[in-house]
Amino acid sequence: MQIGPHVLPNRLFVAPMAGVTDRPFRRLCRQLGAGYAVSEMVSSRRDLWTSLKTSRRANHDGEAAPIAVQIAGTDPEMMAEAAAYNIDRGAQIIDINMGCPAKKVCNTWAGSALMRDEPLALAIVEAVVAACAPRGVPVTLKMRTGWCDTERNALRLARGAESAGVAMVTVHGRTREQGYKGAAEYDTIAAVKAALRIPVVANGDIDSPEKARDVLAATGADAVMIGRAAQGRPWIFREIAHFLATGEHLPAPDVTQAKAWLVAHLHDHYALYGEFAGVRSARKHIGWAVRALPGGEAFRARMNLIDACDDQVRALADWFDALAVTHQRLPATSAAANDDLLEHSA
Ligand SMILES: Cc1cc2nc3c(=O)[nH]c(=O)nc-3n(C[C@H](O)[C@H](O)[C@H](O)COP(=O)(O)O)c2cc1C
Numbered sequence: 001m002q003i004g005p006h007v008l009p010n011r012l013f014v015a016p017m018a019g020v021t022d023r024p025f026r027r028l029c030r031q032l033g034a035g036y037a038v039s040e041m042v043s044s045r046r047d048l049w050t051s052l053k054t055s056r057r058a059n060h061d062g063e064a065a066p067i068a069v070q071i072a073g074t075d076p077e078m079m080a081e082a083a084a085y086n087i088d089r090g091a092q093i094i095d096i097n098m099g100c101p102a103k104k105v106c107n108t109w110a111g112s113a114l115m116r117d118e119p120l121a122l123a124i125v126e127a128v129v130a131a132c133a134p135r136g137v138p139v140t141l142k143m144r145t146g147w148c149d150t151e152r153n154a155l156r157l158a159r160g161a162e163s164a165g166v167a168m169v170t171v172h173g174r175t176r177e178q179g180y181k182g183a184a185e186y187d188t189i190a191a192v193k194a195a196l197r198i199p200v201v202a203n204g205d206i207d208s209p210e211k212a213r214d215v216l217a218a219t220g221a222d223a224v225m226i227g228r229a230a231q232g233r234p235w236i237f238r239e240i241a242h243f244l245a246t247g248e249h250l251p252a253p254d255v256t257q258a259k260a261w262l263v264a265h266l267h268d269h270y271a272l273y274g275e276f277a278g279v280r281s282a283r284k285h286i287g288w289a290v291r292a293l294p295g296g297e298a299f300r301a302r303m304n305l306i307d308a309c310d311d312q313v314r315a316l317a318d319w320f321d322a323l324a325v326t327h328q329r330l331p332a333t334s335a336a337a338n339d340d341l342l343e344h345s346a
Helices: 023-031 052-057 076-088 111-116 118-135 154-163 187-195 209-219 236-246 255-290 296-303 309-326 335-344
Strands: 012-014 068-072 093-098 139-146 168-175 200-203 223-226
Touching (some): 012 236, 068 076, 118 139, 154 187, 296 309
8 A cells, every 4th residue: 555655554544533633643543553644634724823723733743654634725725835834844645635524624614515616626636736746745635425415426526636646535435415424335435446546545434344344345445544433442453454464353452451552642642732631632532442341431421520630540540450350351342332432423
């Protein structure tokens, strides 16, 4: 699997998720088997670049190559400038967001809404490629299957993007109108893969090793991208990697091993956000990690009242130590709990 000149260790990608896939979480996923991670989106609005949020997102200290930054916006010139700005700050791959509603950061309907205006979408792609190509930086595009059920234009847009010089396309198997409702469909992704020469990545509802195998087979895609199922379960990447390589399931992680990964993640998280913001934004990661475990909901409610880093780490470690008394390994997540998880984490 290759994006431009960048050879990736495998074909398991972490999906960009604003508010989730920050640098510490991306690092954790890569440590646990993800071959590639895209940053949370950065707005093309210049006035936001100096905000604390964007400067945190544009800081890639210690991040493994290739560093991929997703940009969102509706103006070709501004998008080209945003690409150049992020390349100057270390981006080695620029991803254009046409896969996710991005109104909040752009003050207008950017992201997946662009799929409704193909000429503008392609003008953005061309402008960004023109800014990146002279610097040797590949441009990738993330999109949905279309705007709505009657306008599934992913194939046309993907073809246009390939002609404009895009190096890889990711397709989430839902329309913009669907949001996160209904099941992802993979036929459109298969059609995009069949028509393009560049790598195509399949995304949507992949939450188990079997599902990853089936989606790869059904679409012929070069890679799969996993979003919500990795929330609180970043070891899903090693589980899928092992299954794809051997056809066998890796045992669930030891409770003490999972504790060590999560504690290390918390320290990394606090280092980026500081105590006040860090302890608060870490709550969601802890909540995702424990919610499907026995007694997890009650712990989550209690943990949400803690507002010091040391206390939060200690509470998490103690809770996992108590779980380790009754369980050597993490209890398996049931299919029903998995569905519930995907339903509620969008
Ligand atoms: C909380 C959250 C934030 C997201 N933020 C982004 C984003 O910034 N850029 C983007 O292209 N997609 C974003 N997405 C969409 C995901 O990248 C992915 O396409 C979608 O969740 C479907 O994959 P999944 O079923 O594996 O979760 C986000 C999804 C979630 C749940």
